[in-house]
Amino acid sequence: MVIYKVTVRTGEIEYAGTNSYVYCMLIGERGESQRISLDKYLQRDLHRGDVEQYDIPSDQDIGNIWFVKLEVTKYIVEDYWFCLSVLVETPSGETLHFPCYKWLNNCTILLREGTAKRLCDDKLPVFLTHRQAELEEKLKVIRWKAFSPNFPRCIDADTEEELPMDLKFSNEKSKDFTSSGILVFIDLFLKKFTCMFQDSWTSTEDFNQIFQDVESKASVFVKDHWKEDWFFGYQFLNGCNPVLVRKCEMIPKNFPVTDAMVQASLGKSKLKQEIKNGNIFIADYKMLDGIVANVIKGVQQYLAAPICLLYLDKQNRLMPIAIQLKQTPGGENPIFLPSDPELDWLLAKMWVRSSEFQVYQMVSHLLKTHLLAEVFCIATIRKLPSVHPIYKLLTPHARFTLEINTRGRNQLMPENGAMNRALGVGVQGHISLSQSEFxxxxxxxxxxPESLEDRGLGDLKGYYYKEDGLQIWSAIHKYVINVVSFYYGSDQEVMDDPELQAWIKDLTEVGFQDLKNSGMPTSFSTRAELCKFLTMVIFTCSAQHAAMNNGQYDWNAWVPNSPCSMRKPPPTSKGTVTMKDIMESLPGISQSCVQMAITWHLSRTQPQVRMLGDYHEEHFTEAAVQATIQEFREELAGIGRSIQVRNEGLDQKYEYLSPVNIENSITI
Structure with a gap:
């Protein structure tokens, strides 16, 4: 008789324990152990957070252990069990780690030892059969769906309830999301109640009535400085959407700015010279041209498609020097200047900021982080078995993403959803805008790195999104290179991995099938190509989302700074704008309250967060890879310290890309 000592770990999240019958058996190269019940003394032992040890007898030494077999059968009712892992100590004293990290219910599962294996590493038919069976089962459950033509594909689930258990929020996360939503609507009601005797705002100071309990220091700073030109320009670099502005190589033909117009801003210099010196920048919202504006409760909303010219002055401030609100020049589309009447210039800047809000929320945030990440997640689950090293690398960066996106489609997109209740683009405008931008x-x-290079912003000082983002990108890239190099000894091994090649093909040719001529790879020929793509995936799912999401409330809680919609068309002449015009253009009371409530809900501190590099679930068991993960964490900690030191000297701290504020995955 041979005895194997087995340690079974149950998760610590709510309802991780089970009353189900659970049986365990070891399967090895020379046979099988006895099948034992994991119920000591006829009691259900697998409680939340339990670490239970068992002796599993075998009539003989079964040799190398291939699988831990777990059978879960319901006791009375359906009862999921969240198994973290199983440790097996062999008679020779060797300890083997079998990761699980799955919800189990009325099923039989074979766990493999944690060493990552490519297809070519598995020589035995039993392992090849296991890999294929796992992938076939996942293909049945995880299916692509077309949300709309010319859109990234999404998960085939109409509600979060249809998602497999392993892709859902934890119970704690789900309850928090629901309770937060309730708090949002309570706050929304109270804010509206304080203003119930008003039909509309009469001055920008009236927004204080719904701003009075705001605790964000950044939001207060915005409120105090939002009218100032330097702060308007600063937001293009370090606000919610630091990815649109670019260096201006020549003035667009549809933006007839002259030297006489900008002389007051440039002093003795000429526009052509400042362009040559690299001091002129541009933000062009041409993607909004032709988008049909929303109608909210019977009230027509309005959109613009501004072009904004900015000048990097001697104090290294990005200053707006000319704004045109429509794409086609003409007599009823004047170019607004800082020298114009104060209210003319203020309203022109508000129109730019409102356009920024539409593009930021719908394109930079929703499309280019949430929806792209969903494609990465689906392809990874469908095409890579859980033993594959790239699956192990990417799975922490897919946590909760499919549920938050499914909830978003259910709660943002309906007729009564937040998008239609507040945003100028509305649902139909969002679809049109996202299609063209996709x-x-x-x-x-x-x-x-390439995005910054293409926008001509590589050497711009005071661009903290760039500075911090490049550090994070570099750290992720180094980490990915170390992991990939551990498993792939040559470029040929990358080319010869059929599962890896099937993954990138499913991702680009199915998930992104409408995206043509993007330069996105459809196969990998070298380790360098693979490492770059994996870095992009991890960066998008973590740092890029943090930069786009975490500052929503900071920058948008003071509604005049970022109007979610405009209720009057853009001005067609100069010298006629009054404060009444401005207040009738800005969002009304209800819209303003929705803007504040939703941006708070979507950028608040989350429960059960896993920050970048916090790989709580040990999918990798090899000592060398675990050492690489620790090096990654230490590098991130160093980046965090340098950002903290930098921020101590800033009036407006940039903290969104500090690693302590970056989640591994998109969970909100």
Whole structure:
């Protein structure tokens, strides 16, 4: 008789324990152990957080252990069990780690030892059969769906309840999300109640009535400085959407700015000279041109498609020097200047900020982080078995993403959803905008170093999104290179991995099938190509989302700074704007309250967060890879310390890309 000592770990999250019957058996190269019940003394032992040890007898030494077999059968009612892992100590004293990290219910599962294996590493038919069976089962459950033409594909689930248990929020996360939503609507009601005797705002100071309990120091700073030109320009670099502005190489033909117009801003210099010196920048919202505006409760909303010219002055401030609110020049589309009447210039800047809000929320945030990440997640689950090293690398960066996106489609997109209740683009405008912007995506635009290079912003000082983002990108890239190099000894091994090649093909040719000529790879020929793509995936799912999401409330809680919609059309002449015009253009009371409530809900501190590099679930068991993960964490900690030191000297701290504020995955 041979005895194997087995340690079974149950998760610590709510309802992780079970009353189900659970049986365990070891399967090895020379046979099987006895099948034992994991119920000591006829009691259900697998409680939340339990670490239970068992002796599993075998009539003989079964040799190398291939699988831990777990059978879960319901006791009375359906009862899921969240198994973290199983440790097996052999008679020779060797300890083997079998990761699980799955919800189990009325099923039989074979766990493999934690060493990552490519297809070519598995020589035995039993392992090849196991890999294939796992992938076939996942293909049945995880299916692509077309949300709309010319859109990234999404998960085939109409509600979060249809998602497999392993892809859902934890119970704690689900309860928090629901209770937070309730708090949002209570806060929304109270804010509206304080203003119930008003039909509309009469001055921008009236927004204080719904701003009085705001605790965000950044939001208060925005409120105090939002009218100032330097702060308007600063937001293009370090606000919610630091990815639109670019260096201006020449003035667009549809933006007839002259030297006489900008002389007061440039002093003795000329526009052509400042362009040559690299001091002129541009933000062009042409993607909004032709988008049909929303109608909210019977009230027509309005959109613009501004072009904004900015000048990097001697104090290294990005200053707006000319704004045109429509794409086609003409007598009823004047170019607004800082020298114009104060209210003319203020309203022109508000229109730019409102356009920014539409593009930021719908394109930079929703499309280019949430929806792209969903494609990465689905392809990874469908095409890579859980023993594959790239699956182990990417799975922490897919946590909760499919549920938050499914909830988003259910709660943002309906007729009574937040999008239709507040945003100028509305649901139909969002779809049109996202379709055109999806088709315009390039691979280079998703890779931070190339994106900065293409926008001509590589050497711009005071651009903290760039500075911090490049550090994070570099750290992720180094980590990915170390992991990939451990498993792939040559470029040929990358080319010869059929599962890896099937993954990238499913991702680009199915998930992104409408995206043509983007430069996105459809296969990998070298380790360098693979490492770059994996870096982009991890960066998008973690740091890029943090930069786009975490500052929503900071920058948008003071509604005049970022109006979610405009209720009057853009001005067609100068010198006629009154404060009444401005207040009638800005969002009304209800819209303003929705804007504040939703941006708080979507950027608040989350429960059960896993920050970048916090790989709580040990999918990798090899000592060398675990050492690489620790090096990654230490590098991130160093980046965090340098950002903290930098921020101590800033009036407006940039903290969104500090590693302590970056989640591994998109969970909100």
């Amino acid at each position: 088709l315009a995506i390039t691979y280079r635009s998703l890779c931070l």
